Amino acid sequence: xxxxxxxxxxxxxxxxxxxxxxxxxxxxxxxxxxxxxxxxxxxxxxxxxxxxxxxxxxxxxxxxxxxxxxxxxxxxxxxxxxxxxxxxxxxxxxxxxxxxxxxxxxxxxxxxxxxxxxxxxxxxxxxxxxxxxxxxxxxxxxxxxxxxxxxxxx
Numbered sequence: 068x069x070x071x072x073x074x075x076x077x078x079x080x081x082x083x084x085x086x087x088x089x090x091x092x093x094x095x096x097x098x099x100x101x102x103x104x105x106x107x108x109x110x111x112x113x114x115x116x117x118x119x120x121x122x123x124x125x126x127x128x129x130x131x132x133x134x135x136x137x138x139x140x141x142x143x144x145x146x147x148x149x150x151x152x153x154x155x156x157x158x159x160x161x162x163x164x165x166x167x168x169x170x171x172x173x174x175x176x177x178x179x180x181x182x183x184x185x186x187x188x189x190x191x192x193x194x195x196x197x198x199x200x201x202x203x204x205x206x207x208x209x210x211x212x213x214x215x216x217x218x219x220x221x
Contacts (some may be wrong), residue, residue: 070218077201085121086118086119086120086121087118087119087120088116088117088118089116089117089118089119089125090116090117090212090213091114091115091116091212091213091214092114092115092116092183092194092196092208092210092211092212092213093114093211093212093213094109094113094114094115094208094209094210095109095129095211096207096208096209096210097109097113097206097207097208097211098205098206098207098208099204099205099206100204100205101149101205105123108187108208110133110160111131111133111134111136112131112132112133113129113130113131113132114129114130114132114210114213115127115128115130115196115208116128116130124141124142124143125142125206126139126140126141126142127139127140127141127164127166127168127181128136128140134169135171135213136170136171136172137170137171137172138168138170138171139168139169139171140166140167140168140169140176141167142164142165142166142167142181143164143165143167144164144165145163145164146162146163146164147160147161147162147163148160148161149161157186157187158186158187159184159185159186159187159189161182161183161184161185162182162183162193163180163181163182163183163217164180164181165178165179165180165181166178166179166180166198172197176199178200178201179198179199179200179201179204179210180198180199181196181197181198181199182196182197183195183196185198185212191211191212191215192211192212192215193209193210193211193212194208194210194211194212195207195208195209196208196209197205
């Protein structure tokens with residue numbers, strides 16, 4: 068399951084320190100350089116997390132839950148904006164930051180610019196995530212924030 072992948076991250080890459088998940092984002096759509104890779108991400112229960120280890124700064128990670136493939140690392144240069152609800156738009160928050168990450172599967176390290184927009188609707192918090200790597204690859208994801216789906220009763 069997806070949580071098993073995150074537990075592996077805790078044990079293997081954080082020296083068994085106390086880790087706290089701050090937010091989890093479940094992927095429902097995925098594109099790499101405008102190529103649809105949704106099926107691969109859905110088949111592997113992909114998700115992103117913000118987490119903190121002890122008193123360390125907040126970090127960000129991407130996990131393919133069923134394969135254990137992970138990309139994780141610290142974030143910096145955070146810019147946050149809040150847009151209030153208007154008659155034509157739902158309220159939203161946008162966070163942009165630099166992500167210095169490592170790929171667990173090959174040990175490769177790099178940096179990316181990340182923009183995460185959360186949109187608040189009546190029944191869930193949706194997200195749009197854009198990751199632009201130093202190699203100029205564009206990864207875009209959509210989905211919802213875990214534990215925010217509300218059942219609408221008739």
